[in-house]
Amino acid sequence: MAAQAQQDSAVDSDRDAVRDAPVRDDSVRDEPVSDAPVRDDSVRDREISREQAHLDRVYRRLEEKIHEAEFLMDDAARRGQVGTPGALAERDAQVFRAGVHLNRLNSEFEDFLFGRIDLLRGKDGKRGPDGAYTAVEPAEGAVRPDSTADIAETLHIGRIGVLDAEYAPLVIDWRAPAAAPFYRSTPVDPGRVVRRRVIRSKGRRVLGVEDDLMRPEITAYLDGEELPVIGDGALMAALGQARTHSMRDIVASIQAEQDLVIRAPAASVAQVEGGPGTGKTAVALHRAAYLLYQDRRRYSGGILIVSPTPLLVAYTEGVLPSLGEEGQVAIRAIGSLVDEAEATLYDTPSTARAKGSARMLKVLRRAARGALEHPGAPARLRVVAFGRRLELEAEELAEIRRNVLTGTAPVNLLRPRARKLLLDALWAKSGGATRHTDPELAAELRSSFDEDVTSEDPFVAFLDAWWPELTPRSVLAAMADEKRLGRWSRRVLNPGEVRRVARSLRRDGYSVHDIALLDELHAVLGAPARPRKRRELDPLDQLTGLEELMPQREETRRERAERLAQERVEYAHVIVDEAQDLTPMQWRMVGRRGRHATWTVVGDPAQSSWSDPDEAAAARDEALGSRPRRRFELTVNYRNPAEIADLAARVLALAMPGAAAPRAVRSTGVEPRFAVVRDTLAATVREEAARLLERVDGTVGVVVAMDRREEARRWLAGLGDRVVALGSLEAKGLEYDATVVVSPAEIADESPAGLRVLYVALTRATQQLTVVSGERDEPDAAGVPDLLRD
Numbered sequence: 001m002a003a004q005a006q007q008d009s010a011v012d013s014d015r016d017a018v019r020d021a022p023v024r025d026d027s028v029r030d031e032p033v034s035d036a037p038v039r040d041d042s043v044r045d046r047e048i049s050r051e052q053a054h055l056d057r058v059y060r061r062l063e064e065k066i067h068e069a070e071f072l073m074d075d076a077a078r079r080g081q082v083g084t085p086g087a088l089a090e091r092d093a094q095v096f097r098a099g100v101h102l103n104r105l106n107s108e109f110e111d112f113l114f115g116r117i118d119l120l121r122g123k124d125g126k127r128g129p130d131g132a133y134t135a136v137e138p139a140e141g142a143v144r145p146d147s148t149a150d151i152a153e154t155l156h157i158g159r160i161g162v163l164d165a166e167y168a169p170l171v172i173d174w175r176a177p178a179a180a181p182f183y184r185s186t187p188v189d190p191g192r193v194v195r196r197r198v199i200r201s202k203g204r205r206v207l208g209v210e211d212d213l214m215r216p217e218i219t220a221y222l223d224g225e226e227l228p229v230i231g232d233g234a235l236m237a238a239l240g241q242a243r244t245h246s247m248r249d250i251v252a253s254i255q256a257e258q259d260l261v262i263r264a265p266a267a268s269v270a271q272v273e274g275g276p277g278t279g280k281t282a283v284a285l286h287r288a289a290y291l292l293y294q295d296r297r298r299y300s301g302g303i304l305i306v307s308p309t310p311l312l313v314a315y316t317e318g319v320l321p322s323l324g325e326e327g328q329v330a331i332r333a334i335g336s337l338v339d340e341a342e343a344t345l346y347d348t349p350s351t352a353r354a355k356g357s358a359r360m361l362k363v364l365r366r367a368a369r370g371a372l373e374h375p376g377a378p379a380r381l382r383v384v385a386f387g388r389r390l391e392l393e394a395e396e397l398a399e400i401r402r403n404v405l406t407g408t409a410p411v412n413l414l415r416p417r418a419r420k421l422l423l424d425a426l427w428a429k430s431g432g433a434t435r436h437t438d439p440e441l442a443a444e445l446r447s448s449f450d451e452d453v454t455s456e457d458p459f460v461a462f463l464d465a466w467w468p469e470l471t472p473r474s475v476l477a478a479m480a481d482e483k484r485l486g487r488w489s490r491r492v493l494n495p496g497e498v499r500r501v502a503r504s505l506r507r508d509g510y511s512v513h514d515i516a517l518l519d520e521l522h523a524v525l526g527a528p529a530r531p532r533k534r535r536e537l538d539p540l541d542q543l544t545g546l547e548e549l550m551p552q553r554e555e556t557r558r559e560r561a562e563r564l565a566q567e568r569v570e571y572a573h574v575i576v577d578e579a580q581d582l583t584p585m586q587w588r589m590v591g592r593r594g595r596h597a598t599w600t601v602v603g604d605p606a607q608s609s610w611s612d613p614d615e616a617a618a619a620r621d622e623a624l625g626s627r628p629r630r631r632f633e634l635t636v637n638y639r640n641p642a643e644i645a646d647l648a649a650r651v652l653a654l655a656m657p658g659a660a661a662p663r664a665v666r667s668t669g670v671e672p673r674f675a676v677v678r679d680t681l682a683a684t685v686r687e688e689a690a691r692l693l694e695r696v697d698g699t700v701g702v703v704v705a706m707d708r709r710e711e712a713r714r715w716l717a718g719l720g721d722r723v724v725a726l727g728s729l730e731a732k733g734l735e736y737d738a739t740v741v742v743s744p745a746e747i748a749d750e751s752p753a754g755l756r757v758l759y760v761a762l763t764r765a766t767q768q769l770t771v772v773s774g775e776r777d778e779p780d781a782a783g784v785p786d787l788l789r790d
């Protein structure tokens with residue numbers, strides 16, 4: 001039987017890839033070779049043209065929908081001319097809906113349609129909102145006693161859903177419940193799925209199909225014809241593709257354990273752990289698209305994805321638009337979370353350690369108060385009121401300041417209280433309190449005294465200098481003074497830390513750790529009350545004189561909504577990528593953006609570059625609060641071939657003894673290459689990078705210790721834009737076809753978490769890895785550095 005005969009190949013291409021021996025990936029070459037041979041296959045061609053016919057139908061339908069949307073826009077424009085308020089509102093709503101629709105339909109997605117499942121008859125005959133049958137399990141008798149069965153339903157899966165004119169599904173949105181079996185079904189637990197097909201297309205042309213048979217034990221018929229099975233496994237094809245400088249979506253080949261995370265209910269915190277290359281970043285991005293599809297209204301509050309570096313943001317930015325989602329999701333690097341302050345600098349590990357620690361909280365609170373006493377602060381206050389000269393001396397002023405600061409409110413919000421206590425003290429000196437016994441007259445006198453004093457320029461100037469409105473930047477700048485910082489850090493930071501932190505703050509620009517300090521200071525200082533903008537005059541109000549009658553009218557609901565949107569720093573869902581790297585201060589910063597949010601937190605403790613994971617875990621727990629958590633684990637490495645994964649596992653064993661490395665699904669037969677410095681380090685690295693550029697079609701990453709970044713860029717000058725140099729910390733989350741890791745010992749010695757950083761560096765390549773060793777690496781005769789020996 002044909003289906004039976006295909007059993008072996010179907011098991012070979014088992015999409016779950018859960019097996020012990022990695023699959024040999026022959027697309028990878030050690031030596032440059034020409035293109036692989038193309039197989040002529042008439043069944044394959046026939047299947048491709050069948051899918052082509054379906055895709056043509058889909059595009060015809062899309063064109064009809066585009067015309068409908070355009071008609072809607074025209075119609076809306078006509079309504080606009082009527083001019084009544086009702087018609088105008090309706091027009092706005094229509095234009096908006098039609099615009100969104102057109103926009104989505106007009107984007108010519110590469111592989112708009114990418115999947116298909118052929119299903120057995122289900123337990124009941126119920127259909128879901130997308131027109132597909134809802135049953136997960138097959139009906140009794142769907143498979144006949146002689147192991148034959150008929151396909152009862154065929155679903156095509158794509159980036160957005162398309163119904164035909166009769167509301168039958170032409171394409172099911174990948175996020176719809178009916179699409180779940182496409183990702184979840186396995187030969188062990190197939191449900192109704194008999195055959196799962198990945199369709200590869202470009203623009204409107206179908207290029208190929210790859211099938212996996214989920215029920216190899218039966219012979220299935222579709223329209224009386226036996227169901228053919230084509231292909232060598234779509235997953236392997238996807239993994240073998242050359243990498244560019246942008247990440248691709250994985251929508252056509254999401255694996256079952258990943259799908260569980262993507263579709264997890266968003267009620268609380270989904271905590272996802274997995275080793276390098278297990279798809280954590282990919283899953284996080286697909287989850288954002290899924291959540292928006294599931295409950296667009298709820299997530300109109302915005303989804304924030306926090307990424308470790310601007311490089312990773314740039315690498316991943318295109319994924320959501322390719323899934324049909326834009327606008328509602330903000331992907332921000334952890335160093336760009338505070339508006340108008342972009343991190344451009346790196347701190348040394350010891351400075352970073354001090355700045356990232358929760359100990360800084362105390363320092364910042366003291367600094368926020370201490371910064372009020374700046375070198376230019378006036379020592380005394382002199383005013384004239386009721387014709388008398390009144391003075392407050394330094395001691396009295398200090399006493400008033402102490403009094404004000406007993407309050408716990410943010411420093412900037414204490415300014416009105418400071419003003420009031422100054423006036424009280426001046427009033428007491430003026431003797432005004434004894435002039436009247438009648439309380440009403442006394443109050444009147446006091447109020448005209450206050451008015452007298454506060455309208456005097458010297459008082460206003462004094463208050464501005466003595467209790468200035470502090471900004472996070474000004475306080476951080478004050479901390480650059482080592483003496484002052486020493487005072488504010490007493491018994492919190494040691495003198496070495498004080499020196500290093502102060503010195504780092506004297507540089508031009510901010511480091512990624514400074515951004516969390518700025519954000520904390522923003523909270524500690526409090527935003528000063530903004531004078532409310534006067535409403536623009538409404539012509540209707542002018543006619544009726546309402547504006548005069550109600551000069552302080554409350555802001556309308558719409559105005560309030562607009563203001564809140566502008567001021568938004570909180571999100572409905574927060575996704576933290578590479579969560580293992582967040583310092584306690586960064587957790588506080590991210591936590592403030594998701595106080596009422598649901599969360600997805602993905603990370604890998606073995607890749608943490610933070611030296612005190614326990615302190616960070618405590619800060620994370622505080623940010624996530626008591627929300628219930630659901631834990632997920634990703635176990636399969638889709639990035640590295642087994643040859644590279646095995647080498648990296650040696651460093652993992654040193655960095656985290658006993659930790660399990662994820663299982664690699666591919667093997668290339670190409671072992672990592674070990675090179676020792678020949679002439680100069682620069683020349684050796686350049687030669688090795690050039691060698692790899694010849695062997696791979698895509699990108700090459702050269703990973704060096706952080707303080708070699710600049711020189712490494714010079715080493716590679718002129719080799720073209722397929723190759724990039726990166727510091728070890730910048731390599732986080734990224735991947736290349738091939739990598740050169742320069743001096744493992746230098747990377748490992750950089751910081752207390754250096755071995756884990758080296759583990760990150762060694763796990764970036766999808767095809768080939770070269771390790772260059774200097775003397776410090778103590779390479780053996782084969783060039784293998786001490787740290788990487790078995």
Ligand SMILES: Nc1ncnc2c1ncn2[C@@H]1O[C@H](COP(=O)(O)OP(=O)(O)OP(=O)(O)O)[C@@H](O)[C@H]1O
Nearest residue numbers: 250253254255276277278279280281282638639733
């Ligand atoms: N189901 C899949 N189908 C195809 N490719 C996949 C799949 N899952 C992951 N990949 C690919 O594997 C690579 C690694 O994925 P990703 O960067 O998301 O892993 P990660 O767990 O975030 O890794 P790291 O912890 O090292 O940053 C990417 O190229 C991704 O596209």
